[in-house]
Amino acid sequence: MSGVRSPTELSAVFRANGLRVTPQRQLLFRLLYADTTHPTADALFTVASEQMPGISLRTVYQTLTDLTSMGELQSFDFDGTATRFAPNLGEHHHVVCRSCAKAADVHVDGTTHLRIDGLGGFSVESSDIVFRGLCSECAASATITSITSITSITSSKGSRS
């Protein structure tokens, strides 16, 4: 239920579902294992290409789709850009940086005490909580930018861009 499934285990899952285990798939199993960045298909394609030049982006999408429909991965749409994929761990939620789009897992206590008002016939099966804010790196550079900006205004005697 929790923990990342190993490449070997994923191979077994594929065979159990009547799917073949190819070098491309094995590589992706390895890359996904212990990847905590919630990467996009294209990000995985880039790193996969280093180890296997010629692998196609189409195959990356295919494998991610397969893994997702088998329940081994979850897919997320944190913003309007590319879909992000991550191992389907136990119940957890996410923080997303509004500046660099970095995402991280968080564990949230107290979700069972939430009172939902206004459901009007909807039945709830799951919940996704996305906390938005700034990662530490972006918070740091925001501070620097702000200081630079003040310095710039001071030293340029109030010019406007």
Added chain:
Amino acid sequence: MSGVRSPTELSAVFRANGLRVTPQRQLLFRLLYADTTHPTADALFTVASEQMPGISLRTVYQTLTDLTSMGELQSFDFDGTATRFAPNLGEHHHVVCRSCAKAADVHVDGTTHLRIDGLGGFSVESSDIVFRGLCSECAASATITSITSITSITSSKGSRS
């Protein structure tokens, strides 16, 4: 802070921001007023076209973008499909039907008691909770489908597709 801003109020907001009030914009203000469906740009375009044939989808996008950057609308990416827009009411969250993608507002109590573990340097500025499940219509038709399916299996003596 809460409640939908009226077309007249939105016109004032536009003028206050140095933007002009055009018939296209006024129409969209009216359509958005009291629209609780969290429509896509294209859905709004369709209904707008009925009242103003010739209005362009580009203009709908433009106006939605303007309203969003003025803080009058919020935009959501519930799934990988089109962005959805809705008046920026007070704090509230959403239920989304996994079958027909209908979205509705819900009010959630207890969010202040959530304990977030594993933030690791992230500063949280806001949170979005999306509850996923089935709306009453889809739940009803799912039941019917299920019964039909059983009937079909029974009457076809166990054939497999």
Added chain:
DNA sequence: TTTTATTCTGCAACGATTGCGAATTGCCAA
């Protein structure tokens, strides 16, 4: 009314994702 900066529209371009068909290949059976 005249003027002009803003807005509208149509269309091209873009990024992400999927459909498709031909070439390749994992895997099972002999």
Added chain:
DNA sequence: TTGGCAATTCGCAATCGTTGCAGAATAAAA
């Protein structure tokens, strides 16, 4: 081990949602 063949990969075109751009239209100030 070696076919045989269905599954898979790959490249490319197509699709979808959205945005950039430029010329025509127009809100609103004078």
